[in-house]
Amino acid sequence: MSLAFTLRTPPTVPLEAEVLTPARLAGLSAPEAAKLSVVHGNERADLGEFFQVQGTADGGGAGEFRLTGDLSRVKHVGAGMADGRIVIHGSVGMHLGAEMTGGEIIVEGDAADWVGPEMTGGRIVIKGNAGHMVGAASRGSAVGVRGGEIVVFGNTGNEAGHGMRRGLVAIGGDAGDFAGVSMLAGTIVVLGSLGWRAGAGMRRGSIVTMHPVELLPTFSYACTYAPLYLRLLLARLRRLGLPVADAQVSGRYQRWSGDAVELNKGEVLILEA
Amino acid sequence: MSENLKFVPHATCTFCGCVCDDMDLTVDMDEKRITKAENACVLGKAWFREHGIEQRPYALIGGREATTAEGVEEAAQILARARFPLIYGLSDTTCEAQRVAVAIADMIGGTVDTTTSVCHGPSGIAFETVGESTASLGEIKNRADMVVFWGGNPAEAHPRLFSRYAVTPKGMYIPNGRKDRTVVLVDVRRTMSTPVADIFLRVKPRSDFEVLWALRALVKGRRVDPSIERRTGVSLAVLEDLVARMKSCRYGAFLFGMGLTMTRGRHFNSGALLALTTDLNEFTHWVAKPVRGHGNVTGADNVVSWQTGFPFGVNFSRGYPRFNPGEFTTVDLLARGETDAILILASDPAANFPKAAIEHLKRIPVISLDPKTTLTSQLARVAFTTATYGINVGGTVYRMDDVAITLRPAFESPYPSDEEILSAIRDRVRALLGGNRVPAVAPAVAAAS
Amino acid sequence: MLLNGVLIEDTFAEAFTMRVARLLITARTPRWAKEAALKLTGFATSVIGCKCEAGIERELAADDTPDGRPGLSVLFLTMDKESLPQRLIERIGQTVLTCPTTACFDGLPDVPDRLPVGKALRAFGDGFQASKVVGDRRYWRIPVMEGEFLIEETFGMQKGVGGGNFLILAADADAALAAAEAAVEAMSGHPGVVLPFPGGVVRSGSKVGSKRYKKMVATTNDAFSPTLRAVTESQLPEGVNSVLEIVLDGTDGAAIESAMRLGIRAACRPGVKAISAGNFGGKLGPHHFHLRRILNGASPPPAV
Amino acid sequence: MGSSLRIVNGRVYDPANGVDGEVRDVCIRDGKIAADAPPDAKRIDAAGMVVMPGGVDIHCHIAGPKVNLARKVQPEDHRYDVHPRTRVTRSGTGGSVPSTFATGYRYAGLGYTTAMEAAVTPLGARHALEELHDTPVIDKGFYVLVGNNVLLYRLLQEGRLEEFRNALAWWIKVTKAYAPKLVNPGGDELWKGQRNANITSLDDKIGPFELTPRKVIAGFIEAATALGLPHPVHIHCNNLGHTGNVATTLETMRLAEGRRTHFAHVQFNSYGPAAGKSQTNPTSGAREIAEFVNTHPNISADVGAVMFGRSTIMTGDAPLAYMLRQFGGTKWVNADTENESGCGIVPFTYQDRVYTNAMQWAVGLELFLLSQDPWRMVFSTDHPNGGSFVTYPRLIRLLMDREFRKARMAEVNQKALDRSGLRDLSREYSLNEIAIVTRAGPARLLGLTRKGQLGVGADADVTIYEEDPDKEKMFSAPRYVIKDGELIIEDHEFRVDHEGRLLHVAPDFDPGIEQVIEPFFEDFYTIRFANYAVDDRYAPHHEIIPTAPQAAGARP
Known part of the structure; x- marks a missing residue:
């Protein structure tokens, strides 16, 4: 049985638990894992002060573990992880999977701001909603997601995919404002509605939406067609569990080019109504 | 009025970010009142005139009168105990006090945040994204033949921005003052400031970003969709005309306010304006300047930056500074209920924060430092009465253009300064903790902020 | 057999x-x-x-x-x-x-x-x-x-395999063509195999080099050409008047072998006298597909 | 102040006093080097270690308005280089522009005890002093930007040379500066007033003034010489960073005409004309510059070496920063200061495969290796312009370790290396020479007689390194650092915090000059004349270094 953590004592102030990665837990018994250090507010604490730990970590390399409870004040879970799998039953705090390079995180609940900032690989799946800055660049940095996939079944806040250079951000619900702002490349798919000013300052990359939206005046209409790569992309989203309709797979899309303020090599694809 | 008058020349007004240092004050030393403030604007006059010494307890602990020393002890105990303490405010006090405030936050492993996070924080984030071409106000006075005010109402909020710095004054290369400048005002409504403008662009609410973005495209010679007029209320022809003027002026200056930074789009609005400024420098000289409200909010930005590397919203709980607006900014921390103690320095969040944040303020120990009774001081566990900076207390403040000015206090206050109280708290906390608190966990660099 | x-x-x-x-x-x-x-x-x-x-x-x-x-x-x-x-x-x-x-x-x-x-x-x-x-x-x-x-x-x-083949030796040209068509039909759609020649069939099997022209890389396979039976060292059994070859390319030897098995079986029909195969004495190509072994279902020896 | 100390068994390098690696005791009493120490003095056994005076950085950018802008604009550069607090020291952040506390501790952590901020506008002096006050351990000072000052230009233009000299002295004194600094003289007026233009030669007309950079530079050298400042005019030449600028640099050096003049980060001013097909790729001009400095004892320079990696261009030379903006990414900062200066900031990364960057790296090393007088060609990276000061140990190793240098040379752009003279140079610096270029030399050029040496009466700023064949390792983390006689770092760890002094000069001037200056303020400044001078509260611990006339007891 792999390790299972159940939140017993919810922290009253933020708990930073970057130690919760498959690699750090590899080979540990439950008592050993409970001894690992976390930062509770401004002091060190044992993981075991907050979590009931059961099971034993999978042998060998990075395995899988499970977190249960309302972890909305627990930050940095899975930050920097390279392999293995984390399953979270409940909501989780900021910086989930920050800068991760591989592996997979599944959240059966909501995630706070900063899901997967500057990640380079792996996959994060949020079954509920996510906050602002999904897959974004940290403040001051020009580059956000560099690879990997973030799938949010629900809605997201602002600046999803800010500065993304590669990879996929897929949103089943609605996106907030400035989705794909300053994106360098990569793909953002929003099955719901886009907020304001999607793609502002984008250089390259694609933003796909299934609902009509008025773009910035620096975007220009090109044509209406059925981009073939969308069939591949949407098929992949289906495999990841998002409810993609046949009409979306075989539909025709308006292609808008932008942002003219930058390279004008990006595109926004809007499903024809 | 008594005969016991004192003349204080060259004093500085800290009411707003203009920080005018040409106040010639007359003080009635018996009444402890400033009776005359020459050169002051209407706001400054009121600031000086209304300021007297209120009879208040030195400190209140749980509503009970106490000495400053008792207040310091209680405050130190609260801060030393707290797991996620926050120090907030800072923009209406001296840099000397701000430095101690950051030192306390560092020592206890707390968070320090300033009122910048609720005014020009977005401009700070924008600055970190695109940089900024800027200037001291004297350069605008001496050189700017085109001035664009965006999202502000200086006539009522910063009157001397017009009269001393940017519109009417004569300057080295602006020998005729107002006549030598083209003045543009961009706002969502007509205000008292509108008549000063040669060109007034009335934009639809929350469409500043679209207008700025269109200007950027036009400056670069790119296409802009004619729908811009329907969406923003400003026609393409007007924008094209404006761009032609902006490209052909000798020295242009943007002065932008919270009408831009705190409306939908926030840091992207500021960023669009800063990027437009950069774009224009391909053609001629352009600068931009956020118009700041609080008297020393610019000092707070500077102090927090030089001590930590970041301008506001800085957390020290891991043993080193981390910056992340939204995560470590006060409204957010309070609304999420993450803070377990707060020291509020010269600010009144209980009067203007969102309800959820104020609700949390009521749940946690609050320490307040303020010359006056405020909503915040009234819900404080420990409330200190302090002397007013610039009037009773000397020290340093920074003008909105980063120019540091030394204050010339007009008369003494019986109350201690912010710096004195904070220093006492710092020393007591240090004694309680035995030095700086050092969390025994390695830096989470990969996951830092 | x-x-x-x-x-x-x-x-x-x-x-x-x-x-x-x-x-x-x-x-x-x-x-x-x-x-x-x-x-x-x-x-x-x-x-x-x-x-x-x-x-x-x-x-x-x-x-x-x-x-x-x-x-x-x-x-x-x-x-x-x-x-x-x-x-x-x-x-x-x-x-x-x-x-x-x-x-x-x-x-x-x-x-x-x-x-x-x-x-x-x-x-x-x-x-x-x-x-x-x-x-x-x-x-x-x-x-x-x-x-x-x-x-x-x-x-x-x-790495793939090219040049798998078998020869259909028939009593007359019609029988050869019918057998070849049947073989191709049987092999079509076989995973990992393609038949690169027209309709999958080649009539002009070749030998390496030339007896006469130095520059020719490949020339007619005179040993299997019926009209030359009398003027060359023919390998044609008696009664054979026409030969067609099936050439197979594929992703691996096993695919070729499995396809050949289907093809040869289909080709063994009236009018066909024998099934043979082209080789160079075993010294040039590393893959050897022994006809009898293939048909017996035994796997060929591993590639050298 | 401080307890007594006796350092025994260490190999001492004290070039100012002719001590070259002798094993001898160094005694400290009351914050100064002493002939002896009381018997109960704490003993430090420095066996297997090297004892040197604390390092002195003659040219860096660590405090003031532009530095703070550069800090603020790069949160992403701080995130990965945090500086945690200890029980006794404050926290901070690093990156190419560290916070003030991190700056002080990191300098001390390398064995440096004095550093000079090289460019502060007079209007920014108060700000710079506030930051320097929050820069722990080290002693520090700053150079004040006067080379684009409008009022000084007017006086010079009108030939009012005595008033010019008095006004210069006034500006230095009221800002509590250490030396006058010229940056791209004339450039700011063109930048701010003529649609972002720039000076291209010493004989360009400076905007509306009847002046040229040549006249301005000569005027400042003459005035500063007359004032007898401990450190002469400190010049950032015109055309910095431009291909072929070596001609301008030599012309500027000739303007000194035998008078002491310091040339800042000359590496950036030592580029020959373009080579090959390229219109822009410079050749090396290091040999010409080094030869000129070698043969002109009045000239001194710091190298301003380039080290590969992340840096920040921050300079009073706004047109230069604008030019570099195209290579720097998305951010550019410009900041104009009324009547005084411009300023530009660009985050920048030097890449070893890039021709120009590799050439810059080579030119810096060439200048060091061709210098025949280490006392006058001293150590700097123009932190953080050529690279952070934390790269100093690596630069020391490049100078001391030929094989290491060769290995590094193999990794850089070879075309650039071919066109530099670096392949021909096999010289290795000795420890004594390192002690000169990093300590004794800069101290002497600054006129800091009690710094950079371990003679009796000198400031007890001492660094003790554990000897190691890997010089980068050796200079990266001294075992002990003593500041003003106090043991700050022991066994590589901070034991106490310490506040250093502000070093500044206060040249005398005719008070009548204020009647000339004040009206100009009323017309063209936005701060009152009365509020301009910086008072002593901004320098709670300070030391005034006398000018030559003051030292001689003469009062004008």
Whole structure:
């Protein structure tokens, strides 16, 4: 049985638990894992002060573990992880999977701001909603997601995919404002509605939406067609569990080019109504 | 009025970010009142005139009168105990006090945040994204033949921005003052400031970003969709005309306010304006300047930056500074209920924060430092009465253009300064903790902020 | 041994190691996928004169293609690894890129050796092309007048086998052709195998070099040519008046062997006297397909 | 102040006193080097270690308005280089522009005890002093930007040379500066007033003034010489960073005409004309510059070496920063200061495969290796312009370790290396020479007689390194650092915090000059004349270094 953590004592102030990665837990018994250090507010604490730990970590390399409870004040879970799998039953705090390079995180609940900032690989799946800055660049940095996939079944806040250079951000619900702002490349798919000013300052990359939206005046209409790569992309989203309709797979899309303020090599694809 | 008058020349007004240092004050030393403030604007006059010494307890602990020393002890105990303490405010006090405030936050492993996070924080984030071409106000006075005010109402909020710095004054290369400048005002409504403008662009609410973005495209010679007029209320022809003027002026200056930074789009609005400024420098000289409200909010930005590397919203709980607006900014921390103690320095969040944040303020120990009774001081566990900076207390403040000015206090206050109280708290906390608190966990660099 | 009364000679087909790629060509309709594939694999019968060998492997239903449209898979082979990408770039660029509605995907995604085919063809986009990663595979979107041509950035290349064969020795030309047609029919759609010659059949089997012309690389296989029975060292049994050859290229020896088994069985029908195979004495090609062993179901000895 | 100390068994390098690696005791009493120490003095056994005076950085950018802008603009550069607090020291952040506390501790952590901020506008002096106050351990000072000052230009233009000299002295004194600094003289007026233009030669007309850079530079050298400042005019030449600028640099050096003049970060001013097909790729001009400095004892320079990696261009030379903006990414900062200066900031990364960057790296090393007088060609990276000061140990190793240098040379752009002279140079610096270029030399050029040496009466700023064949390792983390006689770092760890002094000069001037200056303020400044001078509260611990006339007891 792999390790299972159940939140017993919810922290009253933020708990930073970057130690919760498959690699750090590899080979540990439950008592050993409970001894690992976390930062509770401004002091060190044992993981075991907050979590009931059961099971034993999978042998060998990075395995899988499970977190249960309302972890909305627990930050940095899975930050920097390279392999293995984390399953979270409940909501989780900021910086989930920050800068991760591989592996997979599944959240059966909501995630706070900063899901997967500057990640380079792996996959994060949020079954509920996510906050602002999904897959974004940290403040001051020009580059956000560099690879990997973030799938949010629900809605997201602002600046999803800010500065993304590669990879996929897929949103089943609605996106907030400035989705794909300053994106360098990569793909953002929003099955719901886009907020304001999607793609502002984008250089390259694609933003796909299934609902009509008025773009910035620096975007220009090109044509209406059925981009073939969308069939591949949407098929992949289906495999990841998002409810993609046949009409979306075989539909025709308006292609808008932008942002003219930058390279004008990006595109926004809007499903024809 | 008594005969016991004192003349204080060259004093500085800290009411707003203009920080005018040409106040010639007359003080009635018996009444402890400033009776005359020459050169002051209407706001400054009121600031000086209304300021007297209120009879208040030195400190209140749980509503009970106490000495400053008792207040310091209680405050130190609260801060030393707290797991996620926050120090907030800072923009209406001296840099000397701000430095101690950051030192306390560092020592206890707390968070320090300033009122910048609720005014020009977005401009700070924008600055970190695109940089900024800027200037001291004297350069605008001496050189700017085109001035664009965006999202502000200086006539009522910063009157001397017009009269001393940017519109009417004569300057080295602006020998005729107002006549030598083209003045543009961009706002969502007509205000008292509108008549000063040669060109007034009335934009639809929350469409500043679209207008700025269109200007950027036009400056670069790119296409802009004619729908811009329907969406923003400003026609393409007007924008094209404006761009032609902006490209052909000798020295242009943007002065932008919270009408831009705190409306939908926030840091992207500021960023669009800063990027437009950069774009224009391909053609001629352009600068931009956020118009700041609080008297020393610019000092707070500077102090927090030089001590930590970041301008506001800085957390020290891991043993080193981390910056992340939204995560470590006060409204957010309070609304999420993450803070377990707060020291509020010269600010009144209980009067203007969102309800959820104020609700949390009521749940946690609050320490307040303020010359006056405020909503915040009234819900404080420990409330200190302090002397007013610039009037009773000397020290340093920074003008909105980063120019540091030394204050010339007009008369003494019986109350201690912010710096004195904070220093006492710092020393007591240090004694309680035995030095700086050092969390025994390695830096989470990969996951830092 | 005899099969349906046809003598299976105790010999083997001798085949070579080649480099192979698998292309999946999809289109709006099966017709357009086929048009592209036929052009792509046209004039690709033998490396001797075409520098590559190629054929349609099988038709693909919409559910079996990456983009959910009907298509075909094609195997494409060359003798060396340097020329495979060159040939692919030339041919895909002229035949698939140009063909309405098609897209071109890699059919060997798990193979580590990657050929930058789409990566080279993207230049047709003149800077307007864009790449797109879906899952862990990268595609290029090349703008064209019709819309957009989509091609995978790289194609897998692995060692394959070229030159698997068997000879149908028949009493007359009609019987040979009927047997050959039956063999091709039986082998069509076999995974991992293509028949690069017209209709899968070759009438002009060749030998290495020339008895007369120094510059000729290959000349007629006089030992199996009925009209030369009397003037050369003929290997034709009595009663044989016409011979046709089936040549098979494939992704691996096992596929060739399995296809040959089906093909030979189908070819053993009235009018056929014997089934033989072409070889060079076993010294040139590492793959030997012994006819009798194949038909007995035993696997051939491992490739040298 | 401080307890007594006796350092025994260490190999001492004290070039100012002719001590070259002798094993001898160094005694400390009351914050100064002493002839002896009381018997109960704490003993430090420095066996196997090297004892040197604390390092002195003659040219860096560590405090003031532009530094703070550069800090603020790069949160992403701080995130990965945090500086945690200890029980006794404050926290901070690093990156190419560290916070003030991190700056002080990191300098001390390298064995440096004095550093000079090289460019502060007079209007920014108060701000710079506030930051320097929060820069712990080290002693510090700053150079004040006067080379684009409008009022000084007017006086010079009108030939009012005595008033010019008095006004210069006034500006230095009221800002509590250490030396006058010229940056791209004339450039700011063109930048701010003529649509972002720039000076291209010493004989360009400076905007509306009847002046040229040549006249301005000569005027400042003459005035500063007359004032007898401990450190002469400190010049950032015109055309800095431009291909072929070596001609301008030599012309500027000739303007000194035998008078002491310091040339800042000359590496950036030592580029020959473009080579090959390129219109812009410079050749090396290091040999010409080094030769000129070698043969002109009045000239001194710091190298301003380039080290590969992340840096920040921050300079009073606004047109230069604007030019570099195209290579720097998305951020550019410009900041104009009324009547005084311009300023530009660009985050920048030097890459060893890039021709120009590799050439810059080579030119810096060439200048060091061709210098015949280490006392006058001293150590700097123009932190953080050429690279952070934390790269100093690596630069020391490049100078001391030929094999290491060769290995590094193999990794850089070879075309650039071919066109530099670096391949021909096999010289290795000795420890004594390192002690000169990093300590004794800069101290002497600054006129800091009690710094950079371990003679009796000198400031007890001492660094003790554990000897190691890997000089980068050796100079990266001294075992002990003593500041003003106090043991700050022991066994590589901070034991106590410490506040250093502000070093400044206060040249005398005719008070009548204020009647000339004040009206100008009323017309063209936005701060009152009365509020301009910086008072002593901004320098709670300070030391005034006398000018020559003051030292001689003469009062004008």
